[in-house]
Amino acid sequence: MTVEDCVIISKKNIAKGVFDIWVKCPQIVAEAKAGQFIDVKCDNFTLRRPISICDIDNKKGQIRLVFEIRGEGTDWLAAKNVGDCIDLLGPLGNGFFLGKTDKPAVFVGGGIGVPPLLAASKPFGANATAILGFRSACAVILKEDYEHNGASVTICTDDGTAGRHGLVTVPLEERLDAQECAVVFACGPKQMLKAVARICDKRGVMCFVSMEERMACGVGACLSCACKVKYEGEEKYFHVCKNGPVFNAKTIVW
Amino acid sequence: MTKPDISVNIAGVKLNNPVIAASGSFGYGREYAKLFELKELGGISLKGMTLEGRNGNPPPRVAETPSGMLNCVGLQNPGIDYFLENELPFLKKQETVLISNIAGNTISDYCGLAERLSETDIDMIELNISCPNVKKGGAAFGTDCESAAGVTREVRRHCKKPLIVKLSPAAADITAIAQAVEAEGADAVSLINTLLGMRIDIKSRRPVLSNNAGGLSGAAIFPVALRMVWQTARRVKIPVIGMGGVTKWQDAIEMLLAGACAVQVGTATFGDPYAMIKIRDGIENYLIENNYESLCDIVGKVIPNPNGIL
Numbered sequence: 218m219t220v221e222d223c224v225i226i227s228k229k230n231i232a233k234g235v236f237d238i239w240v241k242c243p244q245i246v247a248e249a250k251a252g253q254f255i256d257v258k259c260d261n262f263t264l265r266r267p268i269s270i271c272d273i274d275n276k277k278g279q280i281r282l283v284f285e286i287r288g289e290g291t292d293w294l295a296a297k298n299v300g301d302c303i304d305l306l307g308p309l310g311n312g313f314f315l316g317k318t319d320k321p322a323v324f325v326g327g328g329i330g331v332p333p334l335l336a337a338s339k340p341f342g343a344n345a346t347a348i349l350g351f352r353s354a355c356a357v358i359l360k361e362d363y364e365h366n367g368a369s370v371t372i373c374t375d376d377g378t379a380g381r382h383g384l385v386t387v388p389l390e391e392r393l394d395a396q397e398c399a400v401v402f403a404c405g406p407k408q409m410l411k412a413v414a415r416i417c418d419k420r421g422v423m424c425f426v427s428m429e430e431r432m433a434c435g436v437g438a439c440l441s442c443a444c445k446v447k448y449e450g451e452e453k454y455f456h457v458c459k460n461g462p463v464f465n466a467k468t469i470v471w
Numbered sequence: 472m473t474k475p476d477i478s479v480n481i482a483g484v485k486l487n488n489p490v491i492a493a494s495g496s497f498g499y500g501r502e503y504a505k506l507f508e509l510k511e512l513g514g515i516s517l518k519g520m521t522l523e524g525r526n527g528n529p530p531p532r533v534a535e536t537p538s539g540m541l542n543c544v545g546l547q548n549p550g551i552d553y554f555l556e557n558e559l560p561f562l563k564k565q566e567t568v569l570i571s572n573i574a575g576n577t578i579s580d581y582c583g584l585a586e587r588l589s590e591t592d593i594d595m596i597e598l599n600i601s602c603p604n605v606k607k608g609g610a611a612f613g614t615d616c617e618s619a620a621g622v623t624r625e626v627r628r629h630c631k632k633p634l635i636v637k638l639s640p641a642a643a644d645i646t647a648i649a650q651a652v653e654a655e656g657a658d659a660v661s662l663i664n665t666l667l668g669m670r671i672d673i674k675s676r677r678p679v680l681s682n683n684a685g686g687l688s689g690a691a692i693f694p695v696a697l698r699m700v701w702q703t704a705r706r707v708k709i710p711v712i713g714m715g716g717v718t719k720w721q722d723a724i725e726m727l728l729a730g731a732c733a734v735q736v737g738t739a740t741f742g743d744p745y746a747m748i749k750i751r752d753g754i755e756n757y758l759i760e761n762n763y764e765s766l767c768d769i770v771g772k773v774i775p776n777p778n779g780i781l
Contacts (some may be wrong), residue, residue, distance in 0.1 A: 218505045220744060261691045264535050264741055290535075306744065422627050431531040434741045435541060436505075438498035440518070441533035454526050454547060461504070 218309065218436065219244045225277055232358050234286040234397065235329070236295050236424050243278030245307050251336035252427060252463045253313070255280070255307030256435035259290040266290040266308060267432050267458070269333035269404075269433075272362075283332035283358065307436050309463045311391070311404055313337040313425060320399035323392055325385050325413050327405025328352065333358055333398060333427050333462075335366070335405050342367035346398075347387050354379035386412045392419050400425065403466070414466035424466035430457045445470040474759035476765035477751070478512065479733050481710050482633035482658035484594050486513035486568050486733060489611040489766060490751045493714050493737030494519055494572035494597065494637075495544065499558040500565065506744050511751070514568030516661075517637035517719035519599050521573075522580050524550035528604065531561050534670045534679040539689025539716070540738060540745030545604045546574055549619060551587060564590050570635065576597040576607040578622050581586030589631035596632045598623065598657075605684045610664070616651040627656040638662040638703075640692075645699050646706040653707045661712035661735060662703060663696045675750070689738040692716045697729055702781075704730025704771060718746065720736065720753020727754075728750075730771040 223242040231237045244257060249270055256265035272281035286292050297303060315322075318340040322453075326334050327350045338345040344370035351357050353376050363370045371388045372380025381388060392398065393416065403413040404427035417424035430442035437459025446455045446468040455461070479489045483581055487510070492500070494516040500509050509515065527547025534541045548554075562569055571593045573584040585596055600619055602609035612622045636652040638645055640663040649660045665686025669681040678684070696715025704711045713731030717723055718739040726734045739746040754766075764768060 220506065230614045258742060262535065262742070263538060263540050263738060264533075332741045369525070433533045433542070434496070434502070436502040436744075437543070438502045439496055439532075439533075439741065440498070440527065440544050441542060443527060443532055443544075446527075452526075458780075 218248070218307065220304065220306050221245055223305050225297055225303065226301050227300050228299050231283070232356050235283065235358055237281065238282045239279045239307070239458050240303065240305070241277070242305055245305060246273060246278045246280055248276060248310040249273050249280060250312030251331060251339070252312035253308040253310050254462060255305045256309060257294055258304035258306070259293045262290050262293070264290075264433055265435055266294065266436055267309070269427070269462070270308065270336060271332035272336045279421070280407045303394075305392050306435060310458055311460070313463050315340060316400055318344065321346070321397055323348065323389065323398050325389055325401060325403040325405070325409075326350070326385070327385060327409040329406030330409075330427070331442045334402055335359055335362055337402055338363060338368050339366045345369075346392055347371070348373065348392065350374070350385040350409070351379070352376065358462070384412075385409065386416060388404045389413060390416055393417070393422060398422055403427070410466070411471045412467065417466060425463050426466045426469065427462045428457050428469070429462070429463055432458055434458070473673070475755060475763055477755050477758065481712070481732060482595070484568055484633055488513040488751045489727070489733035489754065491516055491570070491712065491733055491735045492566075492740070492747060493735035494599070496737035496740050499554070500562060503740070503744060504565070507748060508601045510566040511620045511748055512567050513733060513751070514570055514594070515562070515620070516570040516572050516597055517550055517562075519546045519572045519574045519602060520548050520551055520554055520584065521546060521575055522551055522583055524548060524553065528731050529681040531679060531681055532685075532687070536668065536670065536687065536689070537691060537753060539687055539691035541670060541685040541687050542665070542682060543604045543680045543685035544681070546609075551584060554743055557712060559591060559593070568594045570595045570597050572597040572599050572637070574602055574605070574609060578625045578700060581622055581626050585626045585630035589629070593632060595635055596630055597635040597637050597661060599637050601637050602640065603639070603665060603667045604682060604734065610639045610641055613648065614642045616647050619648045620651040620655050623652040623655040623657050633658040635659040635661050637664055639664050640666050640699060640715070646703045649707050653709050657709060659710040659712060660703065660707065661714060663692070663715040666692055666695065688716065690716045690718045693722055697725055698735055700726055700731050701729035701773065717750070720750045723750050723754055724757055724769065726768065727769050728773040729773070732766070732770055
């Protein structure tokens with residue numbers, strides 16, 4: 218964990234209100250793992266903004282952040298341009314425990330929950346299946362990136378304007394029932410994660426979910442980002458920033 | 472030129488500098504120890520502790536506000552047994568002053584904590600009678616003189632460590648509370664805890680926080696805190712520790728001028744984990760630039776307007 222001033226190397230607007238930036242941060246990259254996040258300092262705001270790491274380029278010492286404008290902080294970040302410097306704290310949290318990457322794995326992402334899974338899918342190559350859900354065709358992001366890493370990709374949209382019409386849960390069930398799968402990784406809206414966890418649980422498939430909660434310190438000191446988990450027979454609040462953001466889905470109290 | 476003396480003595484405990492991490496913002500120090508050595512700080516007021524572990528309130532527990540934030544964490548902590556076994560050994564090695572912030576539902580809870588902590592290597596105890604986020608105890612003890620005096624009197628009998636009482640800005644007259652706890656043997660007061668605030672999500676029409684309301688902290692409350700510190704410091708003889716929105720070194724200087732002997736810093740750390748180190752260095756540079764030898768040259772040295780009605 219370090220605080221680093223990072224230059225924005227590239228910036229693309231990849232969907233309405235969604236930005237894709239690469240930032241130079243060799244110190245953070247030296248420790249970063251798929252599934253971790255960084256906390257961005259936004260000028261004149263009290264709190265940093267947590268953003269998941271989408272991809273890591275160890276050679277160039279860069280990380281990729283794909284974020285959506287959700288409020289004033291991300292709006293401030295979206296106005297930053299190539300060459301500008303941003304102050305990042307990270308890497309934070311625990312990444313995905315990938316296990317054996319020569320076994321088939323399924324990645325289920327919903328909306329802005331799609332970027333945090335990209336780096337995790339990479340080492341699985343052709344063993345990865347990505348089932349990615351979006352509101353509409355215009356909101357589809359990173360399809361080619363998953364395909365480039367070797368994954369077979371199924372797109373779902375709420376309105377049927379791209380890929381399959383409907384929720385990610387239908388192709389997920391089909392996939393799990395048709396072929397072997399060692400592990401499922403999921404990130405997206407809480408209702409989606411809950412449904413994915415239930416589907417995996419029924420079939421005895423290991424499932425890891427990346428959770429989100431309103432956060433303040435980002436490091437585990439303030440105890441704001443509480444997430445209820447089953448621990449030693451009791452229900453307890455763990456913290457997304459320190460104990461997560463990735464949790465074994467079986468432990469979450471939905 | 473020799474470096475100015477920025478150490479401070481509070482109730483017989485020497486702090487290397489007047490910048491203390493505020494309770495609830497710094498956990499038990501482990502997380503930020505990855506960024507800097509904790510001995511850089513004057514002290515740490517540890518996360519509010521209760522006899523038994525507490526789970527705290529459901530999320531969302533935090534909401535940003537203009538120049539500040541609201542929280543309703545609700546004293547989540549693992550309890551004193553866990554703390555003594557698993558956290559204190561690490562903290563003892565850090566060469567900084569350790570302040571245990573204690574809370575409870577009843578006076579007997581507070582007394583039990585004070586008694587047990589008196590037998591440990593904790594340097595000071597901070598009586599939290601000002602947490603706004605719990606049903607029982609907390610601010611319920613801190614908003615009227617009688618109950619504040621009552622809990623201080625009882626805890627004093629069980630507490631062998633220097634006792635700081637952390638005051639609530641929700642009291643009608645915080646200076647009266649300060650005087651009441653001073654009369655019962657408090658060694659120092661720290662103020663202010665958070666102010667009760669609220670945000671509503673206009674899409675869902677629901678309050679943002681699970682508790683509906685929560686404690687407001689950050690730069691937004693600094694002027695309120697400063698005024699209360701100034702008023703209180705003129706009314707009590709015991710040391711006053713100033714807190715509430717201290718974000719940069721200039722804020723700390725204002726607090727010291729108003730009469731605080733030290734400051735606590737909380738919310739500022741979330742934006743800049745090094746905020747406290749920068750504040751400490753800024754205080755030292757201010758003393759150097761003004762040819763002051765020690766903090767004594769500035770503490771309480773505000774020059775009030777003689778015709779001011781407050």
